[in-house]
Amino acid sequence: MNEEVNMEMVNVVKIILVSHNQLAAGMKHAVEMIAGTQPQLSAYGLMPGQKPDDVVAQIAKTLPAEEPVLILADLVGGSMCNACMALLVHANVQLIGGMNLALVLQLVLAQQFDQDSLQHIMQQAQQGIQEVKLQKVTEDDPFF
Numbered sequence: 001m002n003e004e005v006n007m008e009m010v011n012v013v014k015i016i017l018v019s020h021n022q023l024a025a026g027m028k029h030a031v032e033m034i035a036g037t038q039p040q041l042s043a044y045g046l047m048p049g050q051k052p053d054d055v056v057a058q059i060a061k062t063l064p065a066e067e068p069v070l071i072l073a074d075l076v077g078g079s080m081c082n083a084c085m086a087l088l089v090h091a092n093v094q095l096i097g098g099m100n101l102a103l104v105l106q107l108v109l110a111q112q113f114d115q116d117s118l119q120h121i122m123q124q125a126q127q128g129i130q131e132v133k134l135q136k137v138t139e140d141d142p143f144f
Contacts, residue, residue, distance in 0.1 A: 011068070012068045014042065014069045015070045016059060016072070017042070018045070018071060018081070019043075019046070019074035023045060027099065035105060040108075056084055059071075063087070068092050071094070073095065073097045100128070103121065
């Protein structure tokens with residue numbers, strides 16, 4: 001099946017965002033609002049009435065032959081992530097489920113990474129998911 005992708009500090013040629021509906025397109029727009037135009041970044045969304053395999057067929061047509069491709073899906077176990085598993089027959093394709101803005105932004109800004117740095121970026125994106133609470137500020141607070 002899929003051999004492990006060799007990503008020894010390589011430039012990822014293509015980052016593909018996949019989602020249900022317009023989440024991937026919105027994620028791409030948000031990244032580009034912060035980091036500027038990203039020609040290596042593309043987005044595909046499964047719209048009502050579409051079949052996941054049809055979207056994956058569109059993606060397959062855009063895959064480079066050998067250069068590294070990273071596909072980020074919105075939901076592990078979701079229909080788009082599951083359908084994109086068919087693309088893992090290409091040794092240059094890697095699939096990550098559970099994308100968020102922090103993850104996509106860090107990958108785009110990194111431009112090149114290896115497996116260890118990819119794991120580190122994924123851990124940082126996971127750690128960025130936190131409940132935000134208000135804390136009572138006292139007059140003794142040295143901040144001001």
